[in-house]
Amino acid sequence: MKRYRTDITAWLIIIFILVALFYLYNQLQPDNYINQGEDASLPGKLHPEVAEMTEALIEQAGNKSINVVITETTRSNEEQRELYEQGRSEDGQIVTYAQGGESYHNYGLAVDYALRNQNGDIIWDIHYDGNHNGESDWFEVADIAKELGFEWGGDWNNFKDYPHLQKDFGLSINQLQQGIRPKEEETET
Structure with a gap:
């Protein structure tokens, strides 16, 4: 029973970390990019x-x-x-x-x-x-x-x-x- 709880705890920690990383990733991304849609024109000069x-x-x-x-x-x-x-x-x-x-x-x-x-x-x-x-x-x-x-x-x-x-x-x-x-x-x- 003790090993079962250890396994569950480890998985919960892993899931928590993945959710936190996903959240952070999605919070940081919009500040770096803009979405101009599929009809966005190509730039005529270098970024x-x-x-x-x-x-x-x-x-x-x-x-x-x-x-x-x-x-x-x-x-x-x-x-x-x-x-x-x-x-x-x-x-x-x-x-x-x-x-x-x-x-x-x-x-x-x-x-x-x-x-x-x-x-x-x-x-x-x-x-x-x-x-x-x-x-x-x-x-x-x-x-x-x-x-x-x-x-x-x-x-x-x-x-x-x-x-x-x-x-x-x-x-x-x-x-x-x-x-x-x-x-x-x-x-x-």
């Missing part, structure tokens, strides 16, 4: 926090003598569809597995980068060491980006997207498609 992080990335990389070039920011669904067709129904290599509306670029939450070499050419050479410190500039930039809060596509398991950086704010593509967006911080003027 302000992503834009700020991108500027910081360029500056911090520049402090290490690495010239970062942002090659892509937001994309329309049509632009994303065209990119998806590359290597499929169009010439070229496959560069994305995200169709229109399935990329964080579509929601202003992602950027792609490249490097500018000493000749002024934009390159996508992940082994290039233009600052001559014995480390790949590409990976140095990725490390800076991750320190700033970006997720790097080079860390993905299935498809390595080395130029890609995103900040998803904890939102899935499905949530974004449903019109849920990260709130933009109010700026003081």
Whole structure:
């Protein structure tokens, strides 16, 4: 009988903790997101926090003598569809597995980068060491980006997207498609 009470007590504690976590999760979420509904339009520019992080990335990389070039920011669904067709129904290599509306670029939450070499050419050479410190500039930039809060596509398991950086704010593509967006911080003027 004593073991039965111990088991019941343990389960009640676990259930209480789960209910409390569920309650806290639902109380915290609305402050971070807004729901614009499924008819929400796609943003035409980067989310302000992503834009700020991108500027910081360029500056911090520049402090290490690495010239970062942002090659892509937001994309329309049509632009994303065209990119998806590359290597499929169009010439070229496959560069994305995200169709229109399935990329964080579509929601202003992602950027792609490249490097500018000493000749002024934009390159996508992940082994290039233009600052001559014995480390790949590409990976140095990725490390800076991750320190700033970006997720790097080079860390993905299935498809390595080395130029890609995103900040998803904890939102899935499905949530974004449903019109849920990260709130933009109010700026003081």
